[in-house]
Amino acid sequence: xxxxxxxxxxxxxxxxxxxxxxxxxxxxxxxxxxxxxxxxxxxxxxxxxxxxxxxxxxxxxxxxxxxxxxxxxxxxxxxxxxxxxxxxxxxxxxxxxxxxxxxxxxxxxxxxxxxxxxxxxxxxxxxxxxxxxxxxxxxxxxxxxxxxxxxxxxxxxxxxxxxxxxxxxxxxxxxxxxxxxxxxxxxxxxxxxxxxxxxxxxxxxxxxxxxxxxxxxxxxx
Amino acid sequence: xxxxxxxxxxxxxxxxxxxxxxxxxxxxxxxxxxxxxxxxxxxxxxxxxxxxxxxxxxxxxxxxxxxxxxxxxxxxxxxxxxxxxxxxxxxxxxxxxxxxxxxxxxxxxxxxxxxxxxxxxxxxxxxxxxxxxxxxxxxxxxxxxxxxxxxxxxxxxxxxxxxxxxxxxxxxxxxxxxxxxxxxxxxxxxxxxxxxxxxxxxxxxxxxxxxxxxxxxxxxx
DNA sequence: TTAATTTTGTATCATATGTTACAAAAAAGT
DNA sequence: ACTTTTTTGTAACATATGATACAAAATTAA
Numbered sequence: 001x002x003x004x005x006x007x008x009x010x011x012x013x014x015x016x017x018x019x020x021x022x023x024x025x026x027x028x029x030x031x032x033x034x035x036x037x038x039x040x041x042x043x044x045x046x047x048x049x050x051x052x053x054x055x056x057x058x059x060x061x062x063x064x065x066x067x068x069x070x071x072x073x074x075x076x077x078x079x080x081x082x083x084x085x086x087x088x089x090x091x092x093x094x095x096x097x098x099x100x101x102x103x104x105x106x107x108x109x110x111x112x113x114x115x116x117x118x119x120x121x122x123x124x125x126x127x128x129x130x131x132x133x134x135x136x137x138x139x140x141x142x143x144x145x146x147x148x149x150x151x152x153x154x155x156x157x158x159x160x161x162x163x164x165x166x167x168x169x170x171x172x173x174x175x176x177x178x179x180x181x182x183x184x185x186x187x188x189x190x191x192x193x194x195x196x197x198x199x200x201x202x203x204x205x206x207x208x209x210x211x212x213x214x215x216x217x218x219x220x221x
Numbered sequence: 222x223x224x225x226x227x228x229x230x231x232x233x234x235x236x237x238x239x240x241x242x243x244x245x246x247x248x249x250x251x252x253x254x255x256x257x258x259x260x261x262x263x264x265x266x267x268x269x270x271x272x273x274x275x276x277x278x279x280x281x282x283x284x285x286x287x288x289x290x291x292x293x294x295x296x297x298x299x300x301x302x303x304x305x306x307x308x309x310x311x312x313x314x315x316x317x318x319x320x321x322x323x324x325x326x327x328x329x330x331x332x333x334x335x336x337x338x339x340x341x342x343x344x345x346x347x348x349x350x351x352x353x354x355x356x357x358x359x360x361x362x363x364x365x366x367x368x369x370x371x372x373x374x375x376x377x378x379x380x381x382x383x384x385x386x387x388x389x390x391x392x393x394x395x396x397x398x399x400x401x402x403x404x405x406x407x408x409x410x411x412x413x414x415x416x417x418x419x420x421x422x423x424x425x426x427x428x429x430x431x432x433x434x435x436x437x438x439x440x441x442x
Numbered sequence: 443t444t445a446a447t448t449t450t451g452t453a454t455c456a457t458a459t460g461t462t463a464c465a466a467a468a469a470a471g472t
Numbered sequence: 473a474c475t476t477t478t479t480t481g482t483a484a485c486a487t488a489t490g491a492t493a494c495a496a497a498a499t500t501a502a
Contacts, residue, residue, distance in 0.1 A: 083355035086348035093359065113345065117338050124334065127307035130351050134304035137358035138314065144365045145404070148488070174449065183366070188489050190451055206450070206498075369458070395479065409459050411481060427468075427480070 001053050008051050008077040009129050014121045026115055029106040033098035040096040048106040050080040055102025059094040083130045085109055149192045152182050154220035167211040222274050229272050229298040230350050235342045247336055250327040254319035263316040269327040271301040276323025280315040304351045306330055370413045373403050375441035388432040
């Protein structure tokens with residue numbers, strides 16, 4: 001378990017000795033769950049930091065129409081809902097279900113506070129963890145603010161272009177998957193891609209995309 | 222200045238003595254700005270925690286079409302972009318402009334870390350500050366995820382109904398203002414309100430709203 | 443290789459919202 | 473009380489996306 005914790009975003013960068021010292025000095029718990037067990041229920045009070053030590057969990061939500069939505073999947077070393085432990089409301093925003101045999105490492109909130117005061121690296125790690133979460137959410141909000149689907153596609157393509165520095169790029173997911181990320185239907189996505197082809201912005205076939213008019217693409221972002 | 226800081230979300234709950242001790246022991250800076258001065262530029266490295274000690278600032282963004290968007294206004298005691306100081310990217314997401322004569326209190330990131338390790342209340346306050354920010358962003362994201370405008374209006378009205386526990390409620394803003402919050406045009410909002418009247422869900426005239434069919438309203442949320 | 447499955451491209455029609463315009467009503471200023 | 477400004481209600485038309493359906497193409501399994 002120590003090895004997994006050392007790689008987790010909470011304990012990364014500290015030595016094995018330090019971690020062992022922390023585990024000896026401060027109380028913690030480990031519980032195991034079987035497939036389909038509930039690890040936590042939506043709206044539960046959130047009193048502990050939880051880290052997955054083995055297995056796989058799903059964060060699930062029930063939307064207003066009663067449909068189940070899988071928010072994310074977390075594997076070994078990942079930290080569960082870190083941004084809700086210290087929030088005013090202090091409730092789980094999602095239900096958490098084990099997908100297979102799974103181990104969860106628990107730290108009470110007050111204990112975590114003491115560890116952060118004793119160990120600067122853990123403090124900085126935790127601050128970075130929730131700050132990055134806020135930045136991520138903020139970026140997703142900006143993305144949703146794009147008016148049209150073509151704007152979103154252009155942003156997505158331009159982002160890949162900047163990372164790979166090549167005009168020859170590739171959709172990283174299937175249309176079905178992309179359309180879910182963009183919050184539109186699959187045919188709508190295909191249609192928009194088709195139009196961008198006709199407009200001479202890109203030239204795409206299946207997952208392969210060639211950016212033809214970078215200027216026009218940038219204008220859309 | 223101490224009085225303002227004592228009321229800020231970073232130092233709330235600590236005694237005046239403790240604050241004075243912190244200010245004596247750790248280095249900080251205060252700078253003043255005149256109206257229209259830039260306090261920080263978008264994409265600048267974010268190395269300091271900033272608290273407004275007097276005056277008023279605006280957080281501004283330039284969107285892709287070059288239009289200026291006012292993200293928020295902060296007055297005395299408010300903390301600036303706390304979620305970005307410890308994030309990996311570590312850049313200002315907005316430009317900050319003083320609207321009038323304004324004072325800003327600066328704490329270097331490393332100094333803030335030391336203060337948090339020395340004073341548990343400040344640590345917990347800061348954790349709560351950025352956690353609440355993440356929760357707020359997460360809720361806004363859910364709000365944007367509502368499919369139709371009527372869903373958003375229903376959510377907004379139902380929320381007021383739950384707070385005030387009365388079927389007789391009142392739009393808290395003008396249609397223009399509300400339509401901006403909902404991300405639609407003003408006529409579209411008026412039309413949707415009109416339709417909800419025709420459908421017998423509400424009965425509204427100007428800002429006054431009477432919820433006629435709470436059941437139907439709840440179904441929309 | 444062949445068969446089965448998934449993915450993509452396209453079409454049609456319905457609906458929600460944008461855009462623009464204008465007049466009635468309400469609020470604010472004189 | 474009167475004028476000016478802001479806010480609200482409504483309409484007509486344009487556009488973007490949703491829902492559904494189907495066939496071609498690509499991928500995977502046998």
